[in-house]
Amino acid sequence: MRIAIASGxxxxxxxxxxxxxxxFLSKTETVVLTDLDVEExxxxxxxxxxxxxxxxxxxxxxxxxEETCTLCGECQKNCNFHAIIQLGPQILVFPELCHSCYACSxxxxxxxxxxxxxxxxxxxxxxxDNIDFIESQLDIGQEQAVPLIGQTIQYVENNFDDNTLKxxxxxxxxxxxxxEATKDADFIILVTxxxxxxxxxxxxAVETVKELRKSFAVVINRWGLGDEKVMxxxxxxxxxxxxxIPNLRQIAEIYSRGELIFEQVPxxxxxLLKISDYIKKEMD
Amino acid sequence: MKxxxxxxxxxxxxxxxxxFGRTEYILVYDDEKDxxxxxxxxxxENEAHGAGPKTSQKLFELGAKVLITGNGPGGNAATVLEKxxxxxxIGAGNMTVxxxxxxxxxxxxxxx
Numbered sequence: 001m002r003i004a005i006a007s008g009x010x011x012x013x014x015x016x017x018x019x020x021x022x023x024f025l026s027k028t029e030t031v032v033l034t035d036l037d038v039e040e041x042x043x044x045x046x047x048x049x050x051x052x053x054x055x056x057x058x059x060x061x062x063x064x065x066e067e068t069c070t071l072c073g074e075c076q077k078n079c080n081f082h083a084i085i086q087l088g089p090q091i092l093v094f095p096e097l098c099h100s101c102y103a104c105s106x107x108x109x110x111x112x113x114x115x116x117x118x119x120x121x122x123x124x125x126x127x128x129d130n131i132d133f134i135e136s137q138l139d140i141g142q143e144q145a146v147p148l149i150g151q152t153i154q155y156v157e158n159n160f161d162d163n164t165l166k167x168x169x170x171x172x173x174x175x176x177x178x179x180e181a182t183k184d185a186d187f188i189i190l191v192t193x194x195x196x197x198x199x200x201x202x203x204x205a206v207e208t209v210k211e212l213r214k215s216f217a218v219v220i221n222r223w224g225l226g227d228e229k230v231m232x233x234x235x236x237x238x239x240x241x242x243x244x245i246p247n248l249r250q251i252a253e254i255y256s257r258g259e260l261i262f263e264q265v266p267x268x269x270x271x272l273l274k275i276s277d278y279i280k281k282e283m284d
Numbered sequence: 285m286k287x288x289x290x291x292x293x294x295x296x297x298x299x300x301x302x303x304f305g306r307t308e309y310i311l312v313y314d315d316e317k318d319x320x321x322x323x324x325x326x327x328x329e330n331e332a333h334g335a336g337p338k339t340s341q342k343l344f345e346l347g348a349k350v351l352i353t354g355n356g357p358g359g360n361a362a363t364v365l366e367k368x369x370x371x372x373x374i375g376a377g378n379m380t381v382x383x384x385x386x387x388x389x390x391x392x393x394x395x396x
Contacts, residue, residue: 082334085341087368094360097334 001283002166004185006209008201010172012191013221013245016255018169019046020262024272025279026131029165034156035135036181037171038121038148045258047133049126055155057136058117059147061098062105064091069112075104084113096143121148123155132160145177153184174201174208182209187282188216189242189275195226199233206239215282219275222247242278243271287313287388288348288370289381294322300384302354302377305335305361311381312346336361344368352376352384356396372396 005018015035022033023046035041062075062084069091076084076091083097084104095118105113121138136152138145149171156166170181182188188209192202202218209216218234223244234241245251246267254261262269290307291298301307310323323346328335340361343351351370354377356362365372373393376384387393 080333082331082338085337085364087341087344087364090367092337092364092367094334094337094363097337097360 001162001187001279002168002185003279004168004170004182004188005191006170006178006182006188006205007172007191008174008203008205008208009192009198012172012193012198014172014191015043015046015169016261017189017191017219017221017245018167019043020260020268021272021275022131022133022167023047023260024262024269025165025167025276026129030130030163031165031167032132032134032156032160033167033169034152035133035169036149036152036177037169038136038138038145038152038177039171041135041137043169044124044126044133044135046260047126047128047131049128049131049133051124052127052132053123053125055123055125056119057121057123057148057151059098059120059144060100060102060115061095061118062093062113063116064093065112065114066090068110070110072109075108075113078103078107099144100147120144123152125155125159145171146180149177149180153181174204178208179212182214183212185214187279188214190216190218191221192218192230193222193225194220194228194230196229198226199230202230203233206237217242217278219271220244240278243274245271285315285350286346286348287315287350287352287385288343288346289313289376289384290351290353291322291381296320296382296385297380300352300354300376300379300381304351304353304355304357305337305339307339307353310339310342310346312348313385334360337364340364340368340370343370350388352388352393362396 005014022031025031035043076086081097083094085092105115120142123136126133136148171177190205192198217240224247262272289311290301291309291311292301306328308326310325312321336358337360351372356374374396375394
């Protein structure tokens with residue numbers, strides 16, 4: 001089973017929940033936690049393990065061959081992302097804009113745009129007690145998270161079978177990186193906080209996952225803060241709230257030391273248990 | 285020589301659009317022929333990616349040699365403009381097109 005942990009808003013507690021839930025579930029299941037926030041992965045701060053494997057990741061971009069090019073202009077017409085620009089007698093390629101769709105390369109009548117690999121980042125695989133942890137990080141200057149997120153999921157799917165519980169910590173937002181991180185999930189947990197900001201972005205996230213036709217539920221973090229409006233919204237829209245993590249200073253303190261919370265705060269562990277029960281029901 | 289302006293309208297008295305790639309209009313003044321033309325660039329709103337390179341390419345096709353704009357182009361657009369041999373002057377964001385042209389003539393704009 002693949003569980004994606006997402007949110008519209010940043011800083012709602014995706015990583016806190018992902019790391020704690022993965023470690024908690026690893027007491028009874030084989031778990032792999034994957035941090036797909038490739039711009040700033042940090043789930044690894046909470047999970048201890050030994051480095052198992054390290055891979056450089058590449059994306060494919062077209063390279064212009066001046067000798068065979070007839071300057072017909074097909075490539076720039078076919079590129080949806082303006083990653084190829086024809087300026088008189090030359091073709092310019094912008095790797096940062098390229099989505100590796102191959103259209104220019106495949107449709108070039110003279111094969112003058114062969115695809116070549118370009119380094120975009122690094123994947124690291126750690127293993128611990130009954131839990132594996134995978135994270136990828138984009139190189140500085142790389143603008144596109146999607147190809148690296150896709151390849152990271154591929155790595156997990158290739159290395160772990162369906163008996164492993166796969167938890168994917170998604171990037172924030174509602175745009176392409178989140179879609180890539182959640183599109184193959186069996187179940188999505190949306191983490192929010194009971195504030196106007198949390199509610200605003202939760203609505204966007206709900207629209208996104210509905211568009212993807214995914215089964216999902218909400219976890220409210222920092223419960224006790226703010227107002228009741230997130231609750232009202234979920235009730236009106238028949239969205240299950242499967243846990244409410246209390247707003248406790250102790251949780252913040254443990255988090256800021258980079259330690260796992262459920263081992264020290266029983267109220268937190270109770271909420272993880274509710275999530276775990278819900279997930280187990282979803283699995284059946 | 286053709287001088288291009290990024291603008292929010294189609295006249296000499298229109299305000300300069302400080303954005304380059306997503307400018308609403310491109311105005312081109314040919315100072316040798318004293319000809320003034322405007323090009324609607326508002327289609328660019330439909331483009332999620334690559335607005336800078338696309339607008340740069342338009343300037344190249346229009347035959348502009350100088351660009352007068354507000355904030356200046358981003359990295360990809362700057363590459364295209366450089367390859368196209370277009371000189372860039374920035375800092376005209378709060379001016380009308382006319383004021384921007386005069387400021388350019390008096391060397392009061394910043395070369396990018």
